[in-house]
Amino acid sequence: MQRICVYPGSFDPVTNGHVDIISRAAMIFPEVVVAILINPAKAGKFTVEKRMELIRRACAHLPNVRVEHFDGLLVDYMHKTGASVVVRGLRAVSDFENEFQMAQVNHQMAPDVETLFMMTSPECAYLSSSVVREIARFGGDISAFVPACILEDVQAALKEKQD
Numbered sequence: 375m376q377r378i379c380v381y382p383g384s385f386d387p388v389t390n391g392h393v394d395i396i397s398r399a400a401m402i403f404p405e406v407v408v409a410i411l412i413n414p415a416k417a418g419k420f421t422v423e424k425r426m427e428l429i430r431r432a433c434a435h436l437p438n439v440r441v442e443h444f445d446g447l448l449v450d451y452m453h454k455t456g457a458s459v460v461v462r463g464l465r466a467v468s469d470f471e472n473e474f475q476m477a478q479v480n481h482q483m484a485p486d487v488e489t490l491f492m493m494t495s496p497e498c499a500y501l502s503s504s505v506v507r508e509i510a511r512f513g514g515d516i517s518a519f520v521p522a523c524i525l526e527d528v529q530a531a532l533k534e535k536q537d
């Protein structure tokens with residue numbers, strides 16, 4: 375029985391689509407680690423500390439979820455954490471190719487690490503962090519896309535000064 379699963383990603387920022395996957399993983403696994411990948415080539419709009427804080431707030435109702443960050447290879451992080459299941463979300467067919475490649479490469483490097491895919495819930499199928507960033511940038515309403523408890527923070531951080 376696997377106890378810990380890791381849900382890796384950028385979470386820049388966390389959306390209702392991510393929270394949906396996290397909540398469902400938290401019903402299956404005793405422990406879920408949401409792990410933010412620090413990518414030196416992709417700074418991101420939010421600092422890693424801010425992303426962690428937003429995820430913690432959005433998942434405050436889920437006691438078996440914790441938030442961490444890592445750099446380097448996911449498989450090394452998995453071994454260090456003592457976790458052997460990676461959870462990833464799938465939206466459209468367009469996600470598949472990249473996810474398939476990553477899962478294969480990770481399996482090649484670490485056959486003891488299993489990647490588990492969860493289908494998006496239909497209401498989140500079109501949702502991504504970049505959609506949220508783009509709409510909020512121009513002052514659009516993102517209340518249907520991110521949890522209410524982080525809405526103001528996300529909106530304020532993303533809105534571009536118009537004057």
Ligand code: ADP
Pocket residue numbers: 382383384385386390391392395461462463464465469493494495498499500501502503
């Ligand atoms: P990455 O940069 O690694 O793709 P993201 O933060 O964009 O990181 O996504 C992390 C994971 O969550 C990925 O597996 C992605 O497919 C999944 N995901 C993102 N948005 C959704 C959504 N709306 N529904 C289901 N899964 C999602």
